[in-house]
Amino acid sequence: MTSELLIPLTVLVLNGSDERHRTVASALPAGEADLLYLEDLGSTAEPAKEFIDLCIVDAGTDDNSTVPLVQRVRRRWPLVGICCLGCTDVVAVLEAGADDAVPADAGPEVEAAQLAAAFRRARGATSELRVAFGDLVYDREARRVWCAGKEVMLTPRELRLFDILFVRAGAPVSVSTLQDYVWKDDFPRESNALAVYVSYLRRKLGASQQATLESVRGVGYRLARRG
Structure with missing residues (x-):
């Protein structure tokens, strides 16, 4: 397994104008950021994202509202x-x-450089946690x-x-x-629950071109490379 496969980082942009959105998008590496835009964390349009990798806040020269917003993001x-x-x-x-x-009063070049630096740090932090097996990537800490x-x-x-199939991949x-x-102690011994959940997992991982969930006759299952 490796950590070389790049996954787009989830970047949340708060309070940004359309111009600021364009600035952020142009400063980050093309294709490496999944950008989400919100006016505020309390917005009804708030995305159902439990995890983000980087948050960019446009202070808009109003630090009185920015400070509590940053505190809420940090919490x-x-x-x-x-x-x-x-x-x-x-x-x-x-x-x-x-x-x-x-x-x-920082110029656009300074802003772009700071954004790129923040993105590099976020990429470095996540790359240590995300492990690849073929085109499957798993962040075990963030699940x-x-x-x-x-x-x-x-x-x-x-x-x-x-989790257990990936950790023991191959x-x-x-x-x-x-x-x-x-299931720990809750497995219904007379049921086909395991086979059912294996089928669910196979369906959700069906887009993989490099990994497959195999049945091993007389043993169980294995996460294996295709080909």
């Missing part, structure tokens, strides 16, 4: 990188929890899975099944081991 995502643009009080924004605060570059939403039980895992790991 919700304690480890995420926060980069604020257009700050009039850099110290206050940094003390609120931002990692970067670009002054309002996130990507297949062929797209994030896959798994139920808690599907995720436990994927080796067969017995039926009894899978049952004990996924």
Whole structure:
């Protein structure tokens, strides 16, 4: 397994104008960022994203509203990188929890360089946690899975099944081991629940061109490379 496969980072942009959105999009590597735009964390359009990799806040020269917004972001995502643009009080924004605060009088080249640096740090932080097997990528700490570059939403039980198969990728895992790991003491011994959940997982990972979930006759299942 490797950590070389690049997955787009989820970048949340708060309070940005259309012009600011264009600035952010042009400063980040093409195809490497999944950009989400919100006016505020309390917006009704708030995306159903439990995880983000980087947050960019447009202070809009109003640090009085930016400081509490940064504090809310930091409470919700304690480890995420926060980069604020257009700050009039850099110290206050940094003390609120931002990692970067670009002054309002900074030129566009400085803003672009700061954004690129914040993105590189976010990429470095996630690359240590995300491991690839073929075109499957797993962030075990965040419990996130990507297949062929797209994030896959798994139920808690599907995720436990994927977890043990991914950790032991290439080796067969017995039926009894899978049952004990996924269900613990709650597995209905007379049911075909394991086969059902394997079929669910196969369907959700069906877009993979490099990995497959194989049945191993007389043993159990194995996450294997195609071909």
